[in-house]
Amino acid sequence: MDASVTPALLYLDDVSVTFDGFRALNSLSLVIEHAEMRAIIGPNGAGKTTMMDVITGKTRPDTGEVMFDGHHDLTRIDEAGIAELGIGRKFQTPTVFDMLTVEDNILLALKSDRRPLASLLEKLTSARKERVDELLERVRLKDHRHRKAGNLSHGQKQWLEIGMLLAQEPKLLLVDEPAAGMTDQETADTADLLREIAQTRSVVVVEHDMVFVRDLGVKVTCLHEGSVLAEGPLDAVSSNERVIEVYLGR
Structure with missing residues (x-):
């Protein structure tokens, strides 16, 4: 497939990395x-x-293509530039203030002019207030808006960080093990x-919790030794003999 004509948002082709x-x-x-x-x-190390x-x-x-949104070659752009294109990443451990x-x-994370003078002059306009309200509603934290972030539960901190990423208006969100440490x-x-x-x-979503993956109800890709081992609905992937052997059967 030619990355220049694919309508996909994210396209990785023949990508190899050696350490x-x-x-x-x-x-x-x-x-994607x-x-x-x-x-x-x-499995770990996949x-x-x-x-x-x-x-x-x-x-x-080392080799391969990584294209985003039709024409952006991510291998030629630095981390800040990639974030500006609309790719947000949430690590397993929540990072909040x-x-x-x-x-x-949420206010600190809102996408805006980050130059010092602009930040100094920026006020909580009605549009920004509405955006904050919308994000707090989205991540189930509207009733906790005045609480210190440090007093939130682990799960609530995860939601807050997701809200902070959404405030940047990403086109693609990468989420690492969001269910880890959460209550049912x-x-x-x-x-x-x-x-x-x-x-x-x-x-x-990168995840080990198969119950959570089933709840998501989406297409699943199983990696092993740096490449795709199986891909498709969870039932099909989880019944794949190689997937059971290298991952689920452990």
């Missing part, structure tokens, strides 16, 4: 469509983190939240 002789990614090819959510599963590092510009591939309120965390109710609510987000933007 000190270890092949972290091995001719990996992956296509607009407004698609994809779950990425696989290449899931390296894949996200390549997409966000943290790691440069504990001493600030939930509302102030928080896990179910997080699945609902991600499904809502995926109605308007693309979401890639």
Whole structure:
């Protein structure tokens, strides 16, 4: 497939990355469509983190194409530039400003002119206030807007960070193990939240919790030794003999 004509949002083709002789990614090819959510599963060392590092510009591939939104070659753009294009990444451990309120965390994250003078002169306009309200509603934190972020539960901190990423108006959201450490109710609510987000933007979820992956109800890609081992609905992937052997059967 020619990346220059594919309508896909994200296109990885024949991507390889080697660290000190270890092949972290091995001719990996992956296509993510607009407004698609994809779950990425696989054993430790399968290449899931390296894949996200390549997409966000943290790691440069040795070979292969990484195209975004039709014509942006991500292998030639730095991390800040890639973020500006509309790719947001949420790591497993939530990163929020504990001493600030939930509302102030969202305000700081809102996409705006970041030059010092502009930030100094910027006021909480009605449009920005509406955007904050909308984001707090979206991530189930409207009733907690005046709480210090450090006082939130683990799951609520995860939602707050997702809200902060959404404030940047990304086209693609990369989410690493969002269900880790959550209660059953928080896990179910997080699945609902991600499904809502995926109605308007693309979401890639790396996850080990198969119950959570099933709740998402999306196409699944299983990585192994740096390449795609199986891809499709969860039932088909989880019944694949090689997937059971290298991952689910452990």
